[in-house]
Amino acid sequence: MAKPLALIRALLFPKRCVYCGKVVGFAPSCRCAPQRQRCRLDGTEAMLVGAVPGLAGGVACYRYEDPVRRGIHRLKFGGARQFASFYGEEMADKLQKTLPGLCPDAVIPIPSTRKERRERGYDIPHLLAQRIAGRLAIPLWDDILVKERETMRQHDLPLAERRGNLVGAFGIRDADRLRGKTVLLCDDVTTSGATLTQAAKTLKAGGAAQVWAVVFARTMPR
Ligand SMILES: [Zn+2]
Numbered sequence: 001m002a003k004p005l006a007l008i009r010a011l012l013f014p015k016r017c018v019y020c021g022k023v024v025g026f027a028p029s030c031r032c033a034p035q036r037q038r039c040r041l042d043g044t045e046a047m048l049v050g051a052v053p054g055l056a057g058g059v060a061c062y063r064y065e066d067p068v069r070r071g072i073h074r075l076k077f078g079g080a081r082q083f084a085s086f087y088g089e090e091m092a093d094k095l096q097k098t099l100p101g102l103c104p105d106a107v108i109p110i111p112s113t114r115k116e117r118r119e120r121g122y123d124i125p126h127l128l129a130q131r132i133a134g135r136l137a138i139p140l141w142d143d144i145l146v147k148e149r150e151t152m153r154q155h156d157l158p159l160a161e162r163r164g165n166l167v168g169a170f171g172i173r174d175a176d177r178l179r180g181k182t183v184l185l186c187d188d189v190t191t192s193g194a195t196l197t198q199a200a201k202t203l204k205a206g207g208a209a210q211v212w213a214v215v216f217a218r219t220m221p222r
Contacts, residue, residue, distance in 0.1 A: 018083045019071035032067040039063045041218075046098050048213055051221070052193035054200035055185075058213035061094045064189055068217050072188060081122050088131025091186070091214050095132070104184035104212060106141040107133040110199055111170070113150050129186040132214065144178055144206075145199060146171050159192050166198040172206035179207035184214060191219045 014023040017030035024030045039062040048058035062068040075083050095102070109129035117123050126142055133140035148171040154162050172178065183203060190196055190213075200211040 018074075018086050019067040021070075021074060021078075035067055036062075039065050039068045039217075045220070046094065048190070048193075048196075048215070048218070051218070052190065052196045052200075052213065054197040054204070054211065055213050056182075056210040057099065058185075058196075058215070059091075059095050059098045060190070060215045060218040061090050062217040064191070064217040064219045072217060075124060075188070076120070081127065084122075084124060084127035085131045087188070087216050088128045089135065091128060091216055092132045092135035095136075095184075095214050099212075102184075102212060103182070104136070104138060105181040106139045106144075107136070107184045107186055108141050108145050108199075108203070110185060110187040110195055111145055111147040113147060113153065115150065116153070125187050128188060128216070132184075132186055138184075141177070141183070144172060144174055145203060146173055154192070154195055162192045162194040166194055170199055170202040172202060175206045178203065180209050181207075182210040182212070183208050184212045186214055188216050189218070190215045 010025065014025050016022065017024050017032060019036060020030060020032045022030060022032070041060055041062060046059050046061070048055055048060060052058065064072070071083070071087075075081075075087065107129045109123070109125035112123045112125060129140055129142065148169060151169045152165050154165065157165055185196060185199055185203075187195065196213050196215075200213070203211050
């Protein structure tokens with residue numbers, strides 16, 4: 001039986017599904033759960049090995065399809081900042097289940113553009129990385145990989161132009177700390193893989209021994 005205060009709070013601020021936004025109240029899961037189950041990636045589909053050049057490997061939790069896609073849109077454009085910790089938990093879980101032997105030295109978020117940060121007031125890869133670092137009990141390095149220049153949002157560009165958009169986009173600060181380390185890149189979504197590839201190349205050029213990645217969702221090759 002719920003405590004009276006918890007009951008009042010639940011009535012005033014009903015619990016909503018982080019994916020579709022519907023009120024779930026006291027229900028254990030939302031009605032979009034079976035749909036979400038279909039988006040869940042298992043085994044080889046979840047692995048980013050070979051899918052993203054430059055990475056030693058990596059993990060994705062879901063296909064970038066509804067209702068997961070809707071959830072990410074809510075996170076990106078709906079100001080749903082509190083969802084980031086939930087997604088971060090799922091990413092850490094998936095990583096530990098899929099690559100139990102992986103022990104990165106640090107988590108590095110893909111740097112957002114200034115425009116993205118200004119528009120949202122928060123930085124999604126950073127929030128996700130924070131949670132993952134906490135769960136894996138490893139440091140968060142948010143000052144090593146930096147955006148050297150503002151780039152167009154990858155999402156707004158045709159596939160053919162995405163790679164060119166990122167050439168020279170990233171830079172390294174404090175390469176001494178990076179030398180010989182195994183690092184874990186973190187981003188919300190990967191589509192062409194161009195961002196992860198460019199970031200991985202930059203980190204390796206800066207001295208990293210291995211670069212792995214974890215993303216919440218990925219588009220699948222056709
Ligand atoms: Zn739902």
